Amino acid sequence: MSKPRVKVPKKAAAGDVITLKTLISHTMESGQRKDKDGAVIPRKIINKFVCEFNGNIVFSCDLDPAIAANPYFEFKAKVNESGTFKFMWTDDDGSVIESEKAIEVA
Amino acid sequence: MNSDRRKILGAAVATAVAGLFGNMGVAQASVEDTEAAIKAFAGDAEIGSGSLTLKAPEIAENGNSVPISVLVDSPMTDDAYVESVVILAEGNPNPAVATFHFSPASGEALASTRMRLAKTQNVIAVAKMSDGSIYSDKRNVKVTIGGCGG
Numbered sequence: 001m002s003k004p005r006v007k008v009p010k011k012a013a014a015g016d017v018i019t020l021k022t023l024i025s026h027t028m029e030s031g032q033r034k035d036k037d038g039a040v041i042p043r044k045i046i047n048k049f050v051c052e053f054n055g056n057i058v059f060s061c062d063l064d065p066a067i068a069a070n071p072y073f074e075f076k077a078k079v080n081e082s083g084t085f086k087f088m089w090t091d092d093d094g095s096v097i098e099s100e101k102a103i104e105v106a
Numbered sequence: 107m108n109s110d111r112r113k114i115l116g117a118a119v120a121t122a123v124a125g126l127f128g129n130m131g132v133a134q135a136s137v138e139d140t141e142a143a144i145k146a147f148a149g150d151a152e153i154g155s156g157s158l159t160l161k162a163p164e165i166a167e168n169g170n171s172v173p174i175s176v177l178v179d180s181p182m183t184d185d186a187y188v189e190s191v192v193i194l195a196e197g198n199p200n201p202a203v204a205t206f207h208f209s210p211a212s213g214e215a216l217a218s219t220r221m222r223l224a225k226t227q228n229v230i231a232v233a234k235m236s237d238g239s240i241y242s243d244k245r246n247v248k249v250t251i252g253g254c255g256g
Binding site for chain 1: 170171172175182195198199200202203204205206207208209210211212213214215216217218219220221222223253
């Protein structure tokens, strides 16, 4: 299973806008490629990425096959209180890969 | 001698023109798809410029992984924020690349990712604000090695 990597600052001041970075290993098979027999390799990508903070959606993305393998995202979030970021990647096969990271806000 | 040169020149021009139109024929289909995708996203709203900045390299050596980044100028409050930004590529088999959805909790409407580009083409970003206004930005990216397999 793909193991995601996320980068969240450990600490921040209330009201700070922080930078979050995520990377997950996935082939992102586009459905455009053919194998050596000429048969189309079926599409298999991560089609949805969601980031929540304390249960509220902060940022999400709908992915299409034109996203490069091992999808990388960098985005911002405004934090007013301590809590947990939850990251979710949804595969074409319906499986969801999750990761969590806590942040301490002073 | 002179007429030979004319002929060669003429042939060269004809080839160039044919090449130009030939390419246009191929590109047109996807450009139309891209325009349809923009219309589906933006509706009939007028598309403004400014506010939205799309960052992409001028030359991408490897079309398999091209870093792109969008930044929308917005206060990102509950009353005025960026709802979503769609990224489209005119010269890919399918113009859709990604749609970012922001919220007031984003603090700043910035997002970066890496995309695939099949060939040299325009990459377009279109942003929709919470008040319904639409902004767009476009970058031409030259691709040395295409990134869609096949």
